Amino acid sequence: MTTANSTDTVKTIAIYGATGITGGSLLTELNRRGITPILVGRNADRMHAAAAAVGLPAAEVRVADLGEHDALVAAFTGADAVISSLPAYVDHGEAVLAAAIDAGAHYTDLSGEQLFLKRVFDDYAARAVRAGVTAVPGITNSNLPGDLLGYLTSRRLTGPVEITMSLVGTKEGNGSKGSAQTVLAGLDWFRSGGWHFQDGGLQTGGTARRGEMTFPGATEPTIVSKFPQPPVLTIPRHSDVSYVEGVLETAFHSQLSGLSAEIVESLPNEPTPGLSYDFVVDAFGADGRAVRGVVSGPDSYVDSALMAVEAAVRLADGAAEAGVLTAAEAFDAEGFLDALAPFGITWTIDER
Ligand SMILES: NC(=O)c1ccc[n+]([C@@H]2O[C@H](COP(=O)([O-])OP(=O)(O)OC[C@H]3O[C@@H](n4cnc5c(N)ncnc54)[C@H](OP(=O)(O)O)[C@@H]3O)[C@@H](O)[C@H]2O)c1
Structure with missing residues (x-):
């Protein structure tokens, strides 16, 4: 002890x-x-x-x-x-x-x-x-910010609230081999975009309701696609939401969707050091108001x-x-x- x-x-x-x-x-x-x-x-x-x-x-x-x-x-x-x-x-x-x-x-x-x-x-x-x-x-640096910001942003709005969230890498680099193995083990799910929350339950299929997001510090919107973010499951357990979706920059999503066992084997074990990020939660109230929550950090893995x-x-x-x-x-x-x-x-x- x-x-x-x-x-x-x-x-x-x-x-x-x-x-x-x-x-x-x-x-x-x-x-x-x-x-x-x-x-x-x-x-x-x-x-x-x-x-x-x-x-x-x-x-x-x-x-x-x-x-x-x-x-x-x-x-x-x-x-x-x-x-x-x-x-x-x-x-x-x-x-x-x-x-x-x-x-x-x-x-x-x-x-x-x-x-x-x-x-x-x-x-x-x-x-x-x-x-x-x-x-x-x-x-993780996606799920924890997503769940906590989902909780906090939805309480600043009149519900039921709609939420779109995304992880945004702010430094180029590769993740760990362990993470790549995780994506490979569920590749079809990652490709499909997984679940979003709608009509009181988890739904598959469809495309992102908000197909573009202007990320922190950017002047132009980025095209995004539906992505299986775990807070889609957790936020509805504690917050008054009508819709929750995860998205990811489409270019990055396409790259992940192309993973194969050969590519994963060729990756180094270690991720690029200092993979800084923003995790962005956009919440839209039933009264038309909107708030954005952001968690930013210096290294996704650490x-x-x-x-x-x-x-x-x-x-x-x-x-x-x-x-x-x-x-x-x-x-x-x-x-x-x-x-x-x-x-x-x-x-x-x-x-x-
Ligand atoms: N932002 C994120 O989403 C984020 C960030 C960081 C980590 N993660 C997640 O954290 C997890 C770990 O990632 P990592 O990069 O640290 O992986 P890693 O370097 O490959 O480490 C994996 C660990 O699991 C053990 N292990 C693997 N297969 C095993 C088995 N069959 N039986 C027993 N032990 C086994 C390994 O032990 P041995 O030495 O015995 O092989 C090692 O200690 C992944 O799921 C990754 O996606 C996510």
Whole structure:
């Protein structure tokens, strides 16, 4: 057990996937906060090396494969919270979630897949309630800003509100191989644009209602296409919305749609450093007013890890109710976003 500097309470946090790119950022941030995590994964040597690389040579390592439920439960037992950092959650994600719940540990992850998120909400909520566990899946630099800004912007308007949101890369570069594997595992879904929310439910098909967006700092609009953003599922759980869609610059969407196993194999493991971004949420009230919320940050990958650690530390406090929750249901939205300011992650909401 170690003491977290931020809140002065004793916490134990376990990470599954600590040997990956994001795992390194998770370990670095936990170490900075004075938390020595338990590393759980399939290879002890790689986990010891990952811990040592960030100055945590004494961190405990526990070996458990994704196929070994009992070993995973044993590995997570005693942890206050688990962070799962795996590629392709649609294929690999459920084992860690199920074991964390059965071990009585709160849970968060960096999934970015609508299909995984829906499965977590539909299939694990009752199990989490029974175990007294809070699970908040999908904490990344897209999903967290999307959900929290969806919550905050919709409360500044008369509902029901319509929302269009997009991630905007503000530096050229490539993502990690892990992210590319995630897109490849759900390629048809990413190509199709996935779900948008309309008429009280999730809908497939169709094109973006707002086919262009003028991004922060731009004078001309950018053509965008429907894209499967996870906050399409989470925002309607807490806000009075009639329509929610994710979009992405069409040129970038076409590039992602062309991914193949050969391309993914040829990619470097590491993403381009300093992939800065804006996450933009445009909300339109029933009374004709509109507001724009923006979260901006210096590095998509590092920032996603910082957000996941902030979520895990808050979950480890045990203050949120049991069940599968969205970020806005589990955390104070403004307080969470403000806590990211020391890392250069800023947020604004302005009338348009
Ligand atoms: N903005 C975003 O949306 C965003 C940002 C950051 C990260 N992410 C997401 O975070 C996830 C991790 O990304 P990453 O780039 O850090 O990936 P990565 O570098 O490939 O790391 C993957 C981790 O998962 C483990 N792993 C992979 N397959 C496994 C298996 N079959 N059994 C057990 N362990 C397995 C690896 O352990 P081994 O050492 O044993 O191989 C490694 O620790 C991805 O889903 C990515 O999309 C999203």
